[in-house]
Amino acid sequence: NTKIxxxxxxxxxxxxxxxxxxxxxxxxxxxxxxVFTHNTHTFRNAQRARIEAVxxxxxxVALDFANxxxxxxxxxxxxxxxxxxxxxxxQSGTIFVVQDGTGSRTLSYSSVFDFVGGEAPTLTTTASxxxxxxxxxxxxxxxxxxxxxxxx
Numbered sequence: 001n002t003k004i005x006x007x008x009x010x011x012x013x014x015x016x017x018x019x020x021x022x023x024x025x026x027x028x029x030x031x032x033x034x035v036f037t038h039n040t041h042t043f044r045n046a047q048r049a050r051i052e053a054v055x056x057x058x059x060x061v062a063l064d065f066a067n068x069x070x071x072x073x074x075x076x077x078x079x080x081x082x083x084x085x086x087x088x089x090x091q092s093g094t095i096f097v098v099q100d101g102t103g104s105r106t107l108s109y110s111s112v113f114d115f116v117g118g119e120a121p122t123l124t125t126t127a128s129x130x131x132x133x134x135x136x137x138x139x140x141x142x143x144x145x146x147x148x149x150x151x152x
Contacts, residue, residue, distance in 0.1 A: 051072050
């Protein structure tokens with residue numbers, strides 16, 4: 001039943017000067033998808049990303065970049081990595097590409113993926129092999145990518 005003054009909060013925002021960083025509980029905000037854009041941040045603890053597992057049994061793979069920034073794709077057939085949905089400029093992450101127990105699977109790429117040297121990598125085709133593609137979304141039509149092959 002406490003009224004909050006208009007200079008502290010409006011319909012959707014807490015005013016920047018209303019609270020100090022020490023008073024803000026990030027854990028409470030994270031559940032509400034809070035976004036902090038006003039300062040550079042120094043994290044006191046390690047930051048971790050969830051790896052979204054994707055099993056591929058179809059000709060096309062469509063990743064949703066709103067779900068995660070790290071993906072593990074297990075190939076069960078030859079496939080094409082389509083243009084991901086929900087591209088956000090500046091997002092970066094990793095796509096692990098894993099061969100199933102059979103191996104010999106190939107992966108082609110949407111033209112939105114720009115690989116070093118202008119040439120898409122040829123994956124390791126050994127059964128259970130793991131390759132890694134690191135990416136940065138430069139624009140909504142250009143994802144810069146680098147592949148590290150034959151990791152395991």
